[in-house]
Amino acid sequence: MPAEDIQQLSLHCSDCPIRHRAVCARCESTELDRLEEIKYYRSFEAGQTVIWSGDKMDFVASVVSGIATLTQTLEDGRTQMVGLLLPSDFVGRPGRDSAAYNITATTDIVMCCFRKKPFEELMLRTPHIGQRLLEMTLDELDAAREWMLLLGRKTAREKIASLLAIVARRDAAIQLRVAQGQLAFDLPLTREAMADYLGLTLETVSRQISALKRDGVIELEGKRHVTVPDFDRLLCEAGDDSDGGFLV
Amino acid sequence: MPAEDIQQLSLHCSDCPIRHRAVCARCESTELDRLEEIKYYRSFEAGQTVIWSGDKMDFVASVVSGIATLTQTLEDGRTQMVGLLLPSDFVGRPGRDSAAYNITATTDIVMCCFRKKPFEELMLRTPHIGQRLLEMTLDELDAAREWMLLLGRKTAREKIASLLAIVARRDAAIQLRVAQGQLAFDLPLTREAMADYLGLTLETVSRQISALKRDGVIELEGKRHVTVPDFDRLLCEAGDDSDGGFLV
DNA sequence: ACAGAACCTTGACCCAAATCAAAGAGACCG
DNA sequence: CGGTCTCTTTGATTTGGGTCAAGGTTCTGT
Structure with missing residues (x-):
């Protein structure tokens, strides 16, 4: 994400150290100010589990600081990490209300959360947010596929x-x-x-x-x-x- | 995709056997009719390559019939399939103009293509299309991550x-x-x-x-x-x- | 400063899957 | 029909990485 976008974006989210990559930085709509209204912060210590796969997840979030992992496991305990969350990464899926993976903090971590319902409503009113999310999701998909090559070959x-x-x-x-x-x-x-x-x-x-x-x-x-x-x-x-x- | 969606969708795309999953079936906008204006068909024989990774790709497409694979390779020829395209699957990425993978037909295949530029313009005017694409991309991401567990463990x-x-x-x-x-x-x-x-x-x-x-x-x-x-x-x-x- | 815990390294051995090799089974074609 | 091509099966052997085991290093708390 180009630096000027981050800056422009921060106009809409000034007290928060995070670059909300979920949000289209080029969108000048004042709708974005509403993000401020619905957001809250959560902190986790290193080693703590943020959420278990299958649990109800009524928020989406960006990572402010720290690192977390997304993992999947088989019944017998074999574990595969399927993603790594670094500062500014987005997590959570509009349109699905339970977590698909275990999310675990590997360092102390701060997340900036948005309740899912109002976030989704905001998305409906502000198409640019959805477009930015689509871009990000496509990037993640490319990264996951590149990882498949690594894992398989x-x-x-x-x-x-x-x-x-x-x-x-x-x-x-x-x-x-x-x-x-x-x-x-x-x-x-x-x-x-x-x-x-x-x-x-x-x-x-x-x-x-x-x-x-x-x-x-x-x-x-x-x-x-x-x-x-x-x-x-x-x-x-x-x-x-x-x-x-x-x-x- | 529920049956009634497919049906409702086909109102907008009546001569085409494909269910355009890229398109939100619930959207009643007449914008969708414009898909008809910008679409065209391409056929490939079994074994033919649709596109090479890195090639210019100025269209997005849905698979009408047949099966194709998405593969990545290392220089020495090691190959990993990273996706399988089945009828009704969508391929192509708005906002990127070259292919990220090799696409190869494994059976005779017919694809319904849309030139990328007008499709993107349509997306801008019709947010539901973008939302549907986001849903589909998130599903693909989940599938890719499940495959990572398989490949790794x-x-x-x-x-x-x-x-x-x-x-x-x-x-x-x-x-x-x-x-x-x-x-x-x-x-x-x-x-x-x-x-x-x-x-x-x-x-x-x-x-x-x-x-x-x-x-x-x-x-x-x-x-x-x-x-x-x-x-x-x-x-x-x-x-x-x-x-x-x-x-x- | 010491004990314990968590994390990391190294060695010995083993096994699942890769590699190398050969032959069978259809499909297609002249 | 026999020939050739592609796809598949099966066997023999090798090997990369897993498993088991024993220590080594930090780090933390008392």
């Missing part, structure tokens, strides 16, 4: 490299650090969460990270801080030149 | 059983055959396409189908015709009680 090493590349890019975008040459960032996920994301076991994740380190593709400081000396090398390890992916 | 046998269950259900829905007890249908995919769908090799697909046959979960007649004596048994083999999935 990539090797463990490629999966790890892809994840690192995506996190690096996302981090660079957030920090607005222009990334020439060396990149450094903190992994926002535990080894286990990475495993659930990539369809691997945590042991394999650990082993492959060690292998990438041994081969000089990345450097590690502590468990979480990663330095990438040669981003192109990492991309090459990722098995494709994909420039997008899940974290969008 | 299910065994080969569970993958095959899941695919069979989904095809069986979809077939039953299309045929409007009420499915008490025994189900029978034709597989719409080659072993190789199934493999690309499930993230397996074609040999593994063949072996697992043979195993399910040997264990009495399914019966096979020829290579493609499948009979399911006990649908619950098949669901159980699929590893979850999922009632939806990719084919929607």
